[in-house]
Amino acid sequence: MAITIITNAVIINEGKTFNGSVAIEQDRFIYIGETMPEYTDALIIDAKGKYLIPGVIDGQVHFRDPGVTHKADMESESKAAVAGGVTSYIDMPNSRPNVLNHEVWQAKNALAATKSLANYDFYMGLNNDNVDALLDTDTTGYSCLSDDGLYFAGPGNLLADSEETLDKIFSKSKNIIAIHAEIEGIIHENEQKFKAEYGEDVPVKFHPIIRSEEACVKATERAIRLATKHNARLHVLHLTTAKEAAMFHNDIPLEEKRITTEASVHHLWFSDSDYEEKGTLIKWNPAIKTEQDRLGLIAAINDDRIDIITTDHAPHTLEEKQNTYFKAMSGGPFVQHSLVAMIELHLQGYLTLEKIVEKMCHNPALLYGFKDRGYIRPGYKADFTLVDMDSPWTVSKDNILYKCGWSPVEGQTFKAQVKQTYVNGHKVFDNGEFDTSKKGEQLELLPWEERIYVKNA
Template sequence: MSATLIKNARVVNEGRVQERDLRIVGQRIEKIESHIIAASTDQIVEARGRFILPGMIDDQVHFREPGLTHKGSIASESRAAVAGGITSYMEMPNVSPATTTIEALERKFDIAANNSLANYSFYLGATEDNLEQIKRLNPETHCGVKVFMGASTGDLLVENPTALEGIFRESPVLIVTHCESGAVIAKNREALLRKKSAFTIHDHPVLRDDEACYASSSYAVDLAKRHGSHLHVLHITTEKELSLFQTGPIELKRITAEACVHHLWFSEEDYAVLGNLIKCNPAIKKASDREALIRALHTNQIDIIATDHAPHTFEEKQVGFEQAPAGLPLVQHALLTLLDHVSHGRLDITQVVEKTAHNPAIRYGIKERGFVREGYFADLVLVDDKQTTEVSHDNALYHCGWTPFAGHRFSSQIVCTWVNGGLVYHNNKVLEDESRAMRLLFSR
């Protein structure tokens, strides 16, 4: 069985940074010690004091397959993900056709089994009439059910109170929500139309303001409290919403919250330069909201950091504001943005690991992942905090071929990524032949 010995690493795990050697045998971490003597058959990786992190577990991505593969695919976007240190992901149901049945859900698992470079799971999408499908979800093999509460189109929009009550009462798995109130957005639109005849990108955070977010997220929290549901509210963007969430360890919570990397990075001031390229839902808002989210990571009101990776072609973004689709590609550069926060003293590297690996593993009950532990799957990232990464559209691996970070130089570099012990990324090259990606399994 193949063995890899990583020497002289700074292992970041469970609140500590320790100088350690690690041996990977097959798919798992066999040993973690201060000094491990190399066997003659070991493939040695000299870390030279660089960081070893548990791979990021991204609980919110849109990889666009099936039906939207001109934007991205499970193959292309998982390739970008491992280049960014993401070793596991959970993908959303708003593809074409939408993933609203167990049969459609399992077909996506089949696609990933043949094409994904990172470990994978997929959400079932809730509709106003598929409660029986939701009840069939298996807590050990399905990550959760996604509910678009007032901010989607087609079958995936769930606004009917009776349907929502049924989902929150009956779901056997974690409920994850996109929370923006359609009624509030419509009211904001009417108010703006009294002042102007056409909207620009600068109106986006006004249309989808803090009240639109709070009205919906508070409704979701109230439903979860009344039914004793397990609820995870995705991509919180406003200071106002933070009052809905408790501090404290994630293990004690039934209701949790998440922030996404672009909301921790950009503010509405960036619309002037990036325009539709950073149009997303929920909208990027004020700098004060961004700073409040970072503070909430310290207080543990925000439990998880994810991406909401949602690629569109560059051409699709080069239209008028209202016609431009919402979403941006992020998985290749997400962890690098967080390491920049570390370099500027806004976050500690142990907090980054907690929010991107430990807490997603705990919240979803992911089996034997999310930590650097003996016996766990070897989903690992080697990071050099002394080498920088210059970003351009040309070196972006996304199928859409562009990145909102073009022109930025990140303070760190992703050197290696292992998925189940297989080295899938090394020195700026994706090694597809080493793929050992697996379906995520859950203990709950």
């Protein structure tokens, strides 16, 4: 296969920004540098005026496939992902059936191999029903174990709710345990207070008071305390408060951290002042909170207390969202718009482009132990995207690719636009057109002993 050279690009990689070129042979990078390499019969693509960054690895999505495909599926949502510069994702276990054993996990990987345009990995679900059986097996073949989303199947499935269960898990598992950090008892008590006053139609502006700062802070405090006790590997999903962000370390590099966390794009983009306009469209669990919390999360990204940026992409139909408070589903789509939203925050002065690439591309690969991903390096898989930083466009129903057909940022004009996306060296997205002739790959994990949380235990 001929070598492809992308030249005259502004490359952002490993904390540096420079004008240069990359070369690709088959599915891997073979060169990155400031000069254009000389190869015989190479295909040369001039990327003048465009920024070239590694493909985004979204560490938390709900693509709803299998079993809940009236909302989304792997084909539709991976198409939206690559259009947004996302080349890889990790999908949560609350599809149907829930991913609670190896057979279901394998079946989900087999399904993705036939449908997904982006590379994929899947969390193994962990709840009170399977915790003993799972912890008695070898879990090193999974990137992560998580309870997220499983609470929708019934109460009592949030690990953070049970000190005894968390203590057992942290004492036995050496894998990453990723938790949804809220205390259900506090939330239930708040729900009853507001239901007594408003009935079923509670104003959505009270969502961050019902799913409160207290519920999040107490859950995160408990998880950190127990993980520290056992020197366990804890990852706290979708952080929402400045108080929680202050609990995490920034005095050691990611490679040495045993306890890590993330922020999701909607918690960085919206605040509680947006409920009046957006209503239940921005009802997420955990809830979008105050402007002070939003700015606190951004500050924690900049000072490295927060390690990665995800979307928690969780599509529902408009009918499911546009309902009274208790009936409106929690979650919303964001994977198509995550990178351009973060670049918009950069243009507003909140974050550097280098920091965005670190948190969305480099660190997810490092944290979860994905082999040859997340960086532009010779020998690594050629996952990358080309972005025009001065190509304004407005999100509308005509260009939304989610199967659910809506977006919480509909009507928003972004200055940056993803122009091309390559997955494993294959140009899958090009200025609105898709080449679906090749599918993404299952993300390969590093051998157990080479993962950072094992080497530095």
